[in-house]
Amino acid sequence: MSSDRDQMIVTAARLLNNNERVLVGVGIPNIAANLAKRLGAPDLVLVYESGVIDANPDQLPLSIGDGTLVRNALGVLPMRELFFHYLMAGWIDVGFLGAAQIDVYGNLNSTIIGSYDAPRVRLAGAGGASEIATSARRTIIVMEHARDRFVERVDFVTSVGHEPGAIHSQGPGPWRVVSSLGVFGFDARGRMQLLQLLPGHTYEEVLDLSGWAIPRAPHAIPTVPAPTDRELAQLGHLYATLPKGVVS
Amino acid sequence: MTQKVSLAQLIRDEVHSGMTVYLAGFSHLIPFAAGHEIIRQEITHLTLSRATPDLLYDQMIAAGCADRLIFSYAGNPGVGLLPAFRRAVESGQLIIDEFTHAEMIARLDAGAAHLPFWPLRAEPNDLSRHRGRKTVVCPYTHETIAVVPALNPDVTLVHAQRADEAGNLYVWGLRGEMKEAALAAQTLIATVEKVVPAGALRHRQENLLVPGFRVKAMAEVPFGAHPSYAQGLYERDTAFYQEWNRIAKDPESCRRWIKTWIKEVADHQAYLQRWDPEHWETLKAKGGSLDE
Numbered sequence: 001m002s003s004d005r006d007q008m009i010v011t012a013a014r015l016l017n018n019n020e021r022v023l024v025g026v027g028i029p030n031i032a033a034n035l036a037k038r039l040g041a042p043d044l045v046l047v048y049e050s051g052v053i054d055a056n057p058d059q060l061p062l063s064i065g066d067g068t069l070v071r072n073a074l075g076v077l078p079m080r081e082l083f084f085h086y087l088m089a090g091w092i093d094v095g096f097l098g099a100a101q102i103d104v105y106g107n108l109n110s111t112i113i114g115s116y117d118a119p120r121v122r123l124a125g126a127g128g129a130s131e132i133a134t135s136a137r138r139t140i141i142v143m144e145h146a147r148d149r150f151v152e153r154v155d156f157v158t159s160v161g162h163e164p165g166a167i168h169s170q171g172p173g174p175w176r177v178v179s180s181l182g183v184f185g186f187d188a189r190g191r192m193q194l195l196q197l198l199p200g201h202t203y204e205e206v207l208d209l210s211g212w213a214i215p216r217a218p219h220a221i222p223t224v225p226a227p228t229d230r231e232l233a234q235l236g237h238l239y240a241t242l243p244k245g246v247v248s
Numbered sequence: 249m250t251q252k253v254s255l256a257q258l259i260r261d262e263v264h265s266g267m268t269v270y271l272a273g274f275s276h277l278i279p280f281a282a283g284h285e286i287i288r289q290e291i292t293h294l295t296l297s298r299a300t301p302d303l304l305y306d307q308m309i310a311a312g313c314a315d316r317l318i319f320s321y322a323g324n325p326g327v328g329l330l331p332a333f334r335r336a337v338e339s340g341q342l343i344i345d346e347f348t349h350a351e352m353i354a355r356l357d358a359g360a361a362h363l364p365f366w367p368l369r370a371e372p373n374d375l376s377r378h379r380g381r382k383t384v385v386c387p388y389t390h391e392t393i394a395v396v397p398a399l400n401p402d403v404t405l406v407h408a409q410r411a412d413e414a415g416n417l418y419v420w421g422l423r424g425e426m427k428e429a430a431l432a433a434q435t436l437i438a439t440v441e442k443v444v445p446a447g448a449l450r451h452r453q454e455n456l457l458v459p460g461f462r463v464k465a466m467a468e469v470p471f472g473a474h475p476s477y478a479q480g481l482y483e484r485d486t487a488f489y490q491e492w493n494r495i496a497k498d499p500e501s502c503r504r505w506i507k508t509w510i511k512e513v514a515d516h517q518a519y520l521q522r523w524d525p526e527h528w529e530t531l532k533a534k535g536g537s538l539d540e
Contacts, residue, residue: 026323026325026326027326030326049349050274050275050276050422050424051274051422051423051424052422061326062325062326062327062484062486062489062490063275063325063326063484063486063489064275064325064326065274065275065276065325065422065424066275066477066484066486067276067421067477067479067483067484067533067534067535068534070276070421070422070479071534071535072535076421076422076423078423078424078425078427078428079274079299079349079353079423079424079425080353080357080425080428083349083350083353084350084353084354084368088350088368088369111346111374111375116374116378118340119337119338120338121334121338122322122329122333122334122337122338123323123329124321124322124323124329124330125319125320125321125322125323125346126320126321126346126347126348126349126373126375127300127320127321127323127348127349128321128348128349128350129348130348130350130370130371130373130375131348131349131350131370134369134371135369156374157373157374158373158374158375159373160371160372160373166371167371167372168371169369169371242486
């Protein structure tokens with residue numbers, strides 16, 4: 001039996017296709033992208049905002065600038081080149097991101113909880129997320145499902161989603177959201193809807209753990225196939241590569 | 249000619265209270281030894297700038313060096329937040345000027361090129377709305393393009409694997425925004441793992457970060473980037489990055505750590521000696537040595 005977190009990671013990993021260029025965000029997306037490369041997408045091109053192009057790490061990197069990402073990578077670029085000449089020029093297929101909060105339109109908040117001038121919780125901030133969300137050809141967001149994280153309106157729009165008037169230079173914006181409960185997409189008006197449930201979870205749970213009533217897509221909601229033994233074994237191998245004393 | 253001095257003299261001569269400083273390096277080659285020396289010399293009222301403040305600025309904020317922070321990602325990557333930064337912002341003690349990574353780099357590009365601003369495709373978000381988004385109309389296409397103002401630090405300090413006696417700086421591995429930060433500065437200084445004879449690295453053109461004529465002064469500081477890393481020399485101390493979260497969450501233990509590991513040690517050499525010798529064994533560079 002796999003944990004909700006592992007199910008979420010495996011489900012997100014399956015959404016990445018071989019040969020795609022994916023700009024990998026820190027945290028859970030990083031684990032999922034590394035897992036995808038060890039499963040169905042061995043030629044997935046892992047790109048990191050630190051400047052690493054086509055990483056081939058022998059260990060799970062904790063940060064996005066670890067030495068393990070640089071060794072065996074195709075190359076390292078200055079950040080200015082990676083951002084201005086690749087990402088923002090439309091050369092990235094998938095933006096693979098986490099966030100503290102997400103809302104109806106797929107706006108992401110990684111800046112503050114509360115008000116900007118008097119924050120209740122000061123988070124890390126945008127990093128490259130804002131550019132990734134507006135420049136990648138599609139964006140996949142991976143985050144744990146909780147009532148204070150799936151909110152009707154984010155406290156702060158760090159990375160714009162589908163709200164009316166939002167501009168994305170290169171791509172259509174948020175495409176999928178993978179949470180610990182399900183897989184979500186966006187309807188024609190850019191509003192989030194449930195597409196699939198993760199094994200062991202119900203639509204009632206989604207309603208209970210979301211700040212608004214996320215509708216179901218207008219067809220039967222299937223359940224994502226449970227992680228296979230192979231997928232879980234690879235995930236286990238990946239965790240085991242972390243340096244001694246380091247927890248995933 | 250680049251002066252070669254001790255780390256203490258480098259900081260004493262070039263970094264003064266009230267300055268805007270940029271200690272560069274993205275995950276890699278973060279000049280921890282230099283930041284610790286700034287703490288030791290009790291330099292205050294600094295405007296600290298860095299795309300990724302990382303543990304180093306968390307320590308400098310906790311030590312009371314900073315009034316202001318210019319940044320784009322203030323987290324401990326893969327671990328969580330920066331506890332001292334968080335406390336300082338939530339209590340209103342630290343003023344922040346916040347950007348995205350691309351905006352930060354664009355600010356440095358403008359600074360390095362001696363231009364007042366830099367254009368980029370930054371779509372509106374609450375960050376730019378909050379500070380007052382500025383745009384220009386392109387005179388050729390009539391498109392409206394976002395702009396950000398130049399950033400010219402008074403002093404940028406970089407840490408490099410090698411310099412030659414002439415102060416030419418050589419870097420292997422990730423550069424992040426190092427070069428732009430270096431060239432945007434009024435004064436550029438450096439710490440380096442090792443100084444080699446002048447001209448000894450002329451065959452490593454692709455590793456040149458900046459020529460020596462841009463570098464005012466430098467100090468030789470082996471392991472000067474610990475707990476970050478120096479590609480080909482030593483690994484990132486990932487366990488300490490996780491440990492810092494525990495240390496810094498409690499203001500008292502954070503204060504104690506800074507006292508014990510920075511203020512009460514004479515210099516970086518003494519800091520290195522405080523660690524168990526076995527600790528350095530675990531950080532030995534994987535995948536061969538520096539390709540000089």
